[in-house]
Amino acid sequence: MIKLMIKLEKFLFYVFIFLIPFQVRYVFNWQANEWNNFFLYLSDIILIGIFVFSIINKRIKFKKQDIFLFLFLFISFISIFYSSNQSIAVFRFIKLLSYSFLYIYIVRNIKFLNLKNILLIIFSSGIFQAVLGILQFIKQSSLGLKFIEPGVLKPGAYNVASFIFNDDKILRAYGSLSHPNVLAGFMLLCIFCFLVLFLKFDFKKIYLIGFSLFIFTLFLTFSRTSLTVFLILVPLYLLIKFFVIKKMGNNKERRELSKKLISLFFVFLIISILSILILSPYLKARFFTISINEEAVDLRFFYNKIAIEMIKQKPVIGIGIGNFVFHSQNYPVYLKAGVNMIKSIEPTLEKLKNNDSIPDWAYQPVHNIYLLIATELGIIGLILIGIFVLKTLIKTKTLGFAFLIIGFLIISLNDHYFYTLNSGALMFWLGLSLCNT
Numbered sequence: 001m002i003k004l005m006i007k008l009e010k011f012l013f014y015v016f017i018f019l020i021p022f023q024v025r026y027v028f029n030w031q032a033n034e035w036n037n038f039f040l041y042l043s044d045i046i047l048i049g050i051f052v053f054s055i056i057n058k059r060i061k062f063k064k065q066d067i068f069l070f071l072f073l074f075i076s077f078i079s080i081f082y083s084s085n086q087s088i089a090v091f092r093f094i095k096l097l098s099y100s101f102l103y104i105y106i107v108r109n110i111k112f113l114n115l116k117n118i119l120l121i122i123f124s125s126g127i128f129q130a131v132l133g134i135l136q137f138i139k140q141s142s143l144g145l146k147f148i149e150p151g152v153l154k155p156g157a158y159n160v161a162s163f164i165f166n167d168d169k170i171l172r173a174y175g176s177l178s179h180p181n182v183l184a185g186f187m188l189l190c191i192f193c194f195l196v197l198f199l200k201f202d203f204k205k206i207y208l209i210g211f212s213l214f215i216f217t218l219f220l221t222f223s224r225t226s227l228t229v230f231l232i233l234v235p236l237y238l239l240i241k242f243f244v245i246k247k248m249g250n251n252k253e254r255r256e257l258s259k260k261l262i263s264l265f266f267v268f269l270i271i272s273i274l275s276i277l278i279l280s281p282y283l284k285a286r287f288f289t290i291s292i293n294e295e296a297v298d299l300r301f302f303y304n305k306i307a308i309e310m311i312k313q314k315p316v317i318g319i320g321i322g323n324f325v326f327h328s329q330n331y332p333v334y335l336k337a338g339v340n341m342i343k344s345i346e347p348t349l350e351k352l353k354n355n356d357s358i359p360d361w362a363y364q365p366v367h368n369i370y371l372l373i374a375t376e377l378g379i380i381g382l383i384l385i386g387i388f389v390l391k392t393l394i395k396t397k398t399l400g401f402a403f404l405i406i407g408f409l410i411i412s413l414n415d416h417y418f419y420t421l422n423s424g425a426l427m428f429w430l431g432l433s434l435c436n437t
Helices: 002-018 042-056 064-082 086-108 115-139 180-200 205-221 224-246 252-287 295-313 324-328 332-345 350-354 369-394 399-411 422-434
Strands: 025-028 038-041 162-165 168-171
Touching: 002 042, 002 115, 038 042, 038 086, 042 086, 042 422, 064 086, 064 369, 086 422, 115 180, 115 205, 162 252, 180 205, 180 224, 180 252, 180 399, 180 422, 205 224, 205 252, 224 252, 224 399, 295 324, 295 369, 324 369, 369 399, 399 422
Parallel strands: none
Antiparallel strands: 025 038, 162 168
């Protein structure tokens, strides 16, 4: 019976890891704005199962090095009581608790869970997402896979990410995730996990096909920040690994690792160049037409300004966990500036000409995790989580996972999904936990 429970626990965990990019969820009482809603994801149910088994099998242990994480959780809990919307705050705090549990569970049980198996499952899930994303881009629409894809995807459709090329709108690859940028983050996770997997364990070169798919799919997301991070950090990581291996004695292990590094570098170089050549017209349209007047850029500047104003008002304790969007809807500065901003982006909107209402889609979290945490949990909350992440990076035992988190932290300067979206947060906390392996 005990052996069966142990096997079930491990099986549930592997299923959980594979399903990280999937968006199967139940929505409680849908509100017009995504950020004011409550969800129960399939991954939540599985994680609860893992939690139950971990308690029964006595696998949860707390240590002194978790102190800054616990302090951050304490600040988050206290913020519930002064939040404008306490229901949202409770929901977001529970989600934060689940991510923290995932981190502690993996760190304390990495030998039991088996690092190689974890990386293989991430690799398998990545292959599925890559194939799905490539087919979506080729078809320029969703494939009609219910419960897998995030919805009906068509270029130019409301709330569907696309860009203009020769007066046509081009759909970016989604996979099963809620946005191409999130798929890009997942591809980065798969790429760095594969690099560690390929260099640390015995693998045939046929697995490099998967690496190639990850790279090409990342390009199909047309995520500017993620692609920049990829093109800088991957060659830098391989270069550092080269110098590390060079210090090893002239033995069989060094020769094998050198061959692997050379293979990885050439695949990175060849697939990146081929992707750029194949997609060059689209990449030019996406990357070389950036303007401060572009909607995505304009909105980010706007959210940053609003966040800074909120921080000035409550710099120490913030406005409450998960409350940025709700607070914005009742924030005079936001309402006044928001109307002018939306009119400049969409001057043809009659609704905005006649009154001062703002469309629901315009209420979003600030696209900068550091500003978002400082806004919701104050400077104290930002410092606590910052120390925790920094200490984890300093103590990391595997360079590839450290580079992954550094990449995530850079992306977080320009996006919020590692903090606000279920899949994004799971990616971040999974990557952070792997830094301890």
